Amino acid sequence: MLAYYFKLAVRSFRRNRALSALMVLAIALGIGTAMTMLTVLHNLSGDPVPTRSNVLYHPQVDPRPANLEGADPEPPDDLTWQDALNLYALPGASQRTLTSSNWLPMRADVENSPLTMVTTRAATADLFEMFDIHFIHGAAWSQREDDDRAQVVVLTRTLNDRLFNGANSVGRNLVIATRNFRVVGVIDDWNPRPRFHDVNSGAFARPEQMYLPFFTWMELPQDYGYGPMRCWSRGGGGGHDPKTPDCSWVQFWVRLDSATQAAGYLRMLENYSVQQQQLGRFQRAPNVRLRNVIDWLDHKRVIPATVRMQTWIAFGVLLVCLVNAVGLLIAKFLRKSGEIGVRRALGASRRAIFLQCLTESGLVGLIGGLAGLPLAWLGLWLVRQQPMSYAGSVQLDLPMLAVALPLAVCSAVLAGVWPAWRAAGVSPALQVKSS
Structure with a gap:
């Protein structure tokens, strides 16, 4: 019919x-x-990292003064240098990464190679596996290379194509901010939308072109900034001192594979805040957050x-x-x-x-x-x-x-x-x- x-x-x-x-x-x-x-x-x-969004979490703690005028009840998005080091050293997460970004001068270690400014992401070794970033040549640097401040670099496919015509560049050298770096890997272009890992730099900004070990990056001549830095002192402080206690700028992500593990990590954040309060660093009662990728994007209202x-x-x-x-x-x-x-x-x-x-x-x-x-x-x-x-x-x-x-x-x-x-x-x- x-x-x-x-x-x-x-x-x-x-x-x-x-x-x-x-x-x-x-x-x-x-x-x-x-x-x-x-x-x-x-x-x-959309879900920017569908294979990991339910196990990646963004921890937050609150080191701000208790009498800060107009303070948001939410803790700062990122961590201060001291809190970043402390939380990075804590157990409880399957993987964790410290990360931030800036622009750095770079040229290939060959004669007449032009100097160019390149967007750079600094991170600890777990970032690539945590965020499901795929390599087309080589591999990520190791935890030991993180600890040893190794001068190694991972390139994106786009930058590798521009510098080495798409060839396997593992073992080649680059001069980055006056230091010699060895290429250890080339990743496929990675550009999650929204950029969940760094929404304060722009949820839909262009992706970085090369990746450096976080602590190696910290030891470079830092005339290039440290990514978005939020300070709460009257002077705004911190512009050239990332280790100041009143500025947050380090992005921190952990991998927690179960609800039980996430609940345990949240308790550890609360205990950490209590401990820092007893030491006189924190003035506020424990004010912590632990959001997965989707909850974090909802909280930041990236649309x-x-x-x-x-x-x-x-x-x-x-x-x-x-x-x-x-x-x-x-x-x-x-x-x-x-x-x-x-x-x-x-x-x-x-x-x-x-x-x-x-x-x-x-x-x-x-x-x-x-x-x-x-x-x-x-x-x-x-x-x-x-x-x-x-x-x-x-x-x-x-x-x-x-x-x-x-x-x-x-x-x-x-x-x-x-x-x-x-x-x-x-x-x-x-x-x-x-x-």
């Missing part, structure tokens, strides 16, 4: 082409607009408010388009009153007429959805031309393609409910008599 209804819908579509085209255009415009912003929202709110607002506006446009489609469907179905009356007189039930009209609405939605996809691609292209940090990463992926057509069909069917109900209520006697 559904095939028969579909056949009638195709005939009706061909018979009233102008009216059908207007309905398709209304649905296409609504779907194109809604899918553009829904895709942007989807891209920005721009404008994107959420524009998404609501886009669905408002879809609603307006559907209201227009309702009017056009009513006009189309009522123009077929004579045909509907004859079918009713021949024994068709109201239910059959209702389903026939909904099938026709669904066909309009299907065609409108197909026509809306190019409009969504155009909308996303326009988004990518905007000067926003997240613009370059916005793409219409398979999940969004799978959403587009069902959304169009369901929207059109819902828009067709009232017109179909009106059409099913046509009196057969009056229509047959008037004809």
